[in-house]
Amino acid sequence: MLSTVPGFTLRAEAMLRHASxxxxxxxxxxxxxxxxxxxEVERHRWDIVLAGIAFWLMDWFNELVNxxxxxxxxxxxxxxxxxxxxxxxxxxxxxxxxxxFLVAGVIxxxxxxxxxxxxxxxxxxxxxxxxxxxxVSVVVEIILHAFGVLHWxxxxxxxxxxxxxxxxxxxxxxxxxxxxxxxxENHRRQLGVVAAIAGVDAVLALVFGLAxxx
Numbered sequence: 001m002l003s004t005v006p007g008f009t010l011r012a013e014a015m016l017r018h019a020s021x022x023x024x025x026x027x028x029x030x031x032x033x034x035x036x037x038x039x040e041v042e043r044h045r046w047d048i049v050l051a052g053i054a055f056w057l058m059d060w061f062n063e064l065v066n067x068x069x070x071x072x073x074x075x076x077x078x079x080x081x082x083x084x085x086x087x088x089x090x091x092x093x094x095x096x097x098x099x100x101f102l103v104a105g106v107i108x109x110x111x112x113x114x115x116x117x118x119x120x121x122x123x124x125x126x127x128x129x130x131x132x133x134x135x136v137s138v139v140v141e142i143i144l145h146a147f148g149v150l151h152w153x154x155x156x157x158x159x160x161x162x163x164x165x166x167x168x169x170x171x172x173x174x175x176x177x178x179x180x181x182x183x184x185e186n187h188r189r190q191l192g193v194v195a196a197i198a199g200v201d202a203v204l205a206l207v208f209g210l211a212x213x214x
Contacts, residue, residue, distance in 0.1 A: 005075055008151040012080045015088045026086040029099050036103050048109055050190040051181035055105025056098070057197040058173045063093040064204040064214070071213040076153030079141075079169075083149030090214060101173075108133055108174055109181040116182060126182070130174035137170045138162050 015021065040048045067090045070077035077091045085094035113125050120128040142159060144150035152158040157165060176197070183190045208214050 006080075006151070006153065008080050008082055009070070009076050009091075009153070011082045012088065012091050015082065015085070016091065017088065019087065021084070021086060021088070023084075023086040026095060029096060033099050033102050036106055040106065046187050047181050047184055047190065048106055050187070050194050051109045051177045052102065052104075052106035054180045054190075054194050054197060055108070055173050055177040056102045057194065057201055058176050059093075059098070059101045060201045061197065061204070062169070062172075063090045064201065064208060066090070066092045068204075068208050068213045071211075073153075076151075078153060078157045080151040080153060081149065082151065083147075105173070105177040108177055112178060112181065126175075126178045130171055130178060131166070133174050134166045134170035138165050141165065141169075 037049060037052070040046075040052075066077045066079060070080075070091050079092045081088060081092050081094050081097065085096060087095040089095060089098060108129070112129055116124075116126060118125045123131075141150055142162070145152065145159070155161070176193075180190050180193055183193075205214070
């Protein structure tokens with residue numbers, strides 16, 4: 001069985017939740033993320049704050065499912081992270097990646113046009129922006145893959161089959177962030193969506209954790 005397991009899976013498993021890789025620069029990253037949210041809280045832009053958190057929680061859903069795929073397949077996750085990191089939380093999620101995703105949703109919704117009715121090349125601007133940001137994100141992943149720190153385990157989730165990654169790897173994140181953001185002042189509804197995603201993530205984390213799949 002070990003002969004069928006890719007080397008990158010074995011390397012990532014050796015790094016998984018191993019505190020010996022800690023780097024003090026992590027504290028600076030945490031401080032920057034907190035500052036981004038503090039600015040929006042100071043401005044009472046709860047739509048931006050909740051959209052950013054919704055984006056981050058959607059990534060956690062994907063990462064939990066990705067970890068489960070590794071343990072079901074006994075071979076590889078859809079994506080695996082290696083290279084230097086302060087802490088590898090899950091097989092495809094480092095602490096640095098998680099902190100980045102906390103900010104990425106905020107960046108995205110702050111870039112959206114105020115007028116939701118504007119079309120770009122005939123496409124609703126929310127959809128156009130989500131596709132554009134997703135494509136840029138996948139290009140970054142392709143570069144990381146070329147650097148040998150991000151690995152795709154299956155031919156159908158890999159170059160050249162990137163449309164799947166664009167849609168399911170990132171499109172859902174940006175789509176949810178835009179949806180929550182566009183709820184505007186309806187904070188109760190925004191909180192309901194965020195709480196629902198958080199609840200699903202918590203259940204998956206509990207079930208998969210007890211099953212030893214994380």
